Amino acid sequence: MVLPWALAVLSLLPLLEAQSPACANLTAKPITNATLDWLSGRWFYIGSVFLDPAFKQMVQKVQASDFYFTPNLTQDTILFQQYLSIDDHCEYNSSVLWVHRENATLSRYDSGKKFMAQLLLQDFNSTYLLAFSMDDENKRGLSFYANKPEATPEQLEGFREALECKGMDKSEIMYTDWKKVSLTIQKITEPMSW
Template identity: 55%
Template sequence: MALPWAFAVLSLLPLLDAQSPACPNFSVPITNASLDQISGKWFYIASVYRFPDYKKEASEIHAAFFYFTPNHTEDTILSREYTTMRGQCLYNSSNLRVHRENATLTKYENGTEHYGHLLLPQDPKTFMLAAFPEDKQKMGLSFYADKPEVTPEQMEQFYDYLTCMGLDKSEVVYSDEKKNLCLPLEKQHDEERRKEKERSETGTALD
């Protein structure tokens, strides 16, 4: 199953219109600062996907959030994802590969390598992933923020990128935080990690 971040299944991306300030710049390499910027908890806000399989799955997601923990040395990101879809909470943990020069994140799933092209708008509290911008039949864009609800200005950045890529606001599928069923599981995982940390610290102190 493609997870929210992984809806962006890409080939190598060409540059779009570099003259327009609203257009995403696909040529900016990923740096340690980039990885630090996307570290932490993020919420899936909205997306547009024209590729039928991804469009269908996006329509089934009610809400989603995830944690990114980058490793600068290994160029990986530990991703812990909580997705509410089809009336249940689904959890998945995986490692994403960081391709700095291509500005992409990749993940192997069911024998396929998925590519997500990272886009960092002006607002550091948001980021986006683009899909197939060179293919009008498959292209897509997903939008994430550090809170489940975004400001009008943040949403406008997403709409600007859509327009630049040739997508339309009428195609957007939005998340609904009120339907989030994963908070109890997140709380359970937080408690388990807290206890594990305490056990580890106690063991270290005894040594």
């Protein structure tokens, strides 16, 4: 009598794991040269949820953002060139990101303060997530990036599942809208050289 019950329970285990593939895929893996090569190029900010009031206020102003990653494999740095549309005007920012390979984080200094984000790769080959302060329930944030200005419904659903997995509310997602952005930022196709 116990054997059939045990077999039935064991046969349901794969279904339990299948309920949340986003959680299973949200583990940071060490950053390799192959990861950095994959990250190289143009990316688009799609949306995010930030619980930190300062970040949330800043992100609410962003209408669209795209940027270029130019990795330096020998120095474990990335040249980060960002184009933003904020409050109907365009801005350009450039900085250096430091790559911390073992714990899969990227860091940068801004106004003397260090900011860190953990790189989370999903099953989709054309998207990734950056996780901020995930140990702090009041300051955590998760942002979503794709290699095109608009994500597919499947990619967006993966982002929403990731938020749920990390204990964040998908109703708080702040999306960009490339359709409302001025043509100036859309015409930028090549990064500036250093």
